[in-house]
Amino acid sequence: MILPDAELLLQIVDLHARVDDQPILKGVNLEIRAGEIHAVMGRNGSGKSTLSKVLAGHPSYRVTGGSVLFRGEDLLALPPEQRARIGVFLGFQYPVEIPGVSNLEFLRVATNARRLERGEEELDTFSFEDLVHERLQVVQMDPAFLARSVNEGFSGGEKKRNEILQMALLEPLLAILDETDSGLDIDALRIVAGGVNHLATAANATLLITHYQRLLDVITPDFVHVMAAGRILRTGGKELALELEQRGYDWVDQELADQELANQGAPALGVV
Amino acid sequence: MTAPPNALSEAPGGSAASLGDLVSQPYRYGFVTDIETEKIAKGLDEDVVRLISAKKKEPAFLLDFRLRAFRHWQKLEEPDWATLKYPKIDYQNIIYYAAPKQQQDKKASLDEVDPKLLETFEKLGIPLSEQKRLSNVAVDAVFDSVSIATTYKEKLAEDGVIFCSFTEAVEEHPELIERYLGTVVPSNDNYFAALNSAVFSDGSFVLIPKGVACPMDLSTYFRINSGDTGQFERTLIVAEEGASVSYLEGCTAPMFDTNQLHAAVVELVALDDASIKYSTVQNWYAGDENGKGGIYNFVTKRGQCRGERSHISWTQVETGSAITWKYPSCVLQGADSVGEFYSVALTNHRQQADTGSKMIHVGPRTRSTIVSKGISAGHSSNSYRGLVQMGPKAVGARNFSQCDSMLIGDQAAANTYPYIRSQQPDAAIEHEASTCRISEDQLFYLQSRGIGFEEAVSMMVSGFCRDVFNQLPMEFAAEADKLLALKLEGSVG
């Protein structure tokens, strides 16, 4: 929902980043306010997954320019765990398996770290179990998964549900969901999307990263951004996604070429 | 053992804050008790062996046992196949018997024990007095060469369980000692076992009579106090037909610049349907960052599943000692007997560990499991060395071994030397080994969920060790977790 005077949660200005000395982000600008749902779309290699990793602070990604403020605070200066504690959540495209580490224990430690940051009491084992069982319903997940090791032997859909369960427990202010729809069948997609919708409030915001319309059929975005060559090329409402669906991404190339021509080598700025 | 009872009540896992407290204190058992000690002169010859035996007023068969061992030891050469690096040990520069003055004679009751000793064990987390003692564990406390006190002896005696110091057992049950001593680890078994057999001072003796499930866990706590004393304890545990017991062993020592030798022998005997579970959390002083000081832990531990369907299980968490040389083993003689070995060995700084297990399958349908987790950090070296052997009569026998190594930093060594031998076609052996490190992706995943770096590392390490910790008695498992975090402090990142 777009609310006037809503709090500005995220402000990205001219963000540049590299992986292995390869520039991937080349000047991203984006603002997200509380209550909004944004979708970033684009082809593989357009930089959208890199954007999510940079926001979460993955060590392999090096920021070479620009700034990111989260509620006015310099997000890039914080270690990844601190970003999570203050309410930035990344739902991974490929959640890793961590053999030997119990899912329940992992969820409890993570939840308590966030609670402490918010000035709330840590939950003991029993109260946490109550909480986790309540939140399991958001993603209709079998409690048996709690007893297993983190993501170990989970199917693709189970891993994604486990991601949304974590989101339900951590109650982030900004949830970045990287290709959450990939590898999901239609039922799993509906459950995951239902979870995301359920968790969306006027106080928080969601940034969906996807390249298919099908996720946006079930989660309605307020803004759609098209990313290409490391920048946000165009921004519109939900109709932009439909346009992409119909016309494909080819027009993006044309537009890129046009922009290059217009800028004549001047630094390209995204359209906000 | 690092399981001080005051920590037992804490929830497993521990909060970040309590971990922080622990981390600030690298080795907290490094103090020395100032107590008048009676020591014999340094050096080892036949007279010293006779002197030790005389001090303990031992029967002739035991002196014979010691002398035979000593004469054999003189013919042996110190083994070097484990390629451990340490300066040559001068066996003439070690004191072979040290006892707190008042303890020379048998204590009639706890009231007569020097309060300084009671205080020492209380500081180590092992209160011995009637009021404070642990409710669910009986403890035999060994200080240098002698046993100070054994708790709950009378209560255990009601069930016919014998739990006492080795010295007492020699006095009160010489026939049992004569029947079982040296039957699992013969006095000529290896260099260090022979040395122990010649000069062993004290230790624990346990006998669980036929059909009895021991009503509480039994535990021996070994404390080396003197700087120039070797510790040579001897433990003998016998579980008669259908009996069962869980036994815990713990060890600490003060921090000295010099190295102390610890050469223990543990023998376990399980008769038909008996079961012995032996757990160790070893936290001897490991020496400093540069490898100065620390215990040389050269230990022979072996269990014999003598009876049918008997079961012996070793669980060890090895975090201390400058050098560990230790292969808790099972001889699976009785048909359908079961041997298990679960081990976590963590080395940091300049520590060296060469540890593993031998599973000797003699009888039919015997089964064994080996799960070994080695963590090498700093400049340390951590080797798994083991043997699985299927003898010609081990029809239908099975073994599964898993040996995983985790490397932290690029200066530490992880080695694996499994010997696998089979003479029985109808036996199956399966061995798996892998090496891993804590991956950046896994750490990042945990960090991205708000878990701090150090805590993320210790979660990963304890996850890696989970299969072994699950085998430990509850209170030990939580402590072992913390101990690892503590020992790894500063080794990552």
Place this chain on the structure above:
Amino acid sequence: MVLASPVSNLHSAWASRLLEGLPAVTGDLAELQRRGRAALAATPLPQQHQEDWRFTDLSPLTALTPRWRKACPELPSDLPAPAPGTLRLWLDGRGDPLAGVVLPAGLTPLSPAELDGALGHSLAAVGCEHHWPVQFNHATAGRCLALRVSGPEPISLELVSAASQPESLLPLRLLLLLEEQAELELSQVLLGSGSSLTSLVLEAHLGRGARLRHAVIALGEAPACLLGHLAVEQESESRYQLSTASRGWALARLEPRISQLSGAAHTQLTGLQLAEERQVAVTHSWVRFEGPDGSLEQLHKAIADGQGRSVFNGAVRVPRAAQRTNASQLSRNLLLSPQARIDTKPELEIVADDVRCAHGATVSRLQLDQLFYLQSRGIDVELAANLLKRGFCAEALQQLPTAAANWRPLERLLRQGSPLGELP
């Protein structure tokens, strides 16, 4: 403290008897011969208290009385025809295998000066120049087949040797220099029967990007024995693919030793050995990575039947320089008789942290549920067992060069009786 025990007396008598009968040192290898003979006179035979020889029963070797006599008078007539496009060379340990042979483009013999510079280089690189079997070979070998491989065209070479005369000795010494990007398929067939001893030492240096597919098909008949060392140096981006298969020798001990000189190369070792009757089959492999990004894929399979003994020792060394090494090793063993024995010992030494190293070992008989499945389809138990054995062996013979496959090693390994007999 070295005291002359009755055993080592016997052993030194064995060596000195052999040394006495050798002709005077001569030819390109004179210096090597001199050193080898001196070493052999000074070193006793390996003994089982040495870790490397702990499980190798040397009695089949000491039962032989090898003398300096020709191991095989002439090329056997019943060999399979050479595979098309393959150059076959006959090695009798005496004559020049290149005499009268037109070498294909890209294959040139080394000059005596080049040979002098290259000899022993790979042996030193893999740390085995002082191993007893190597010294033995040096003491006795009078000739070295030394070839340089160059050019873009893949070359297929087949080396055949046969030792059949009683109390004979066949020393084979080979040296291969593969230049950058050169490609060679080398099929070695070693045949041995009677009370003969075959001693093989091969050195190979693989230049950057070079590829060597190497097969050693060792078919013997007790009491013949075989000792072989394969010392291979690999520059980066080279690929060395070795398949060994042995059966029938009273004692066969093969030691492939590979050093990836600066990592970033690929090594694939596949071994298959059968030990039946009272035979002893031994493989000791050793792979060391001297630089990052190297990989090893190793599969060793063994079958022990009758009173046979199979030994495998697989050492993998990953020092600190070898970050990102990816090494896997699997030892799979079938133990088919209650008098047979299997010893297997993977050996991993790692100092680098960012590596993926795994090894595994299994020892068992044929899987009963698989046997039962075949039986339940009407196959009798013996045939079912043979099918399973065939499946077990076939996996290790999948990637043979054509010339080696031409020998139908699977049939020879599985046929009743000697592997040297006629195939239907």
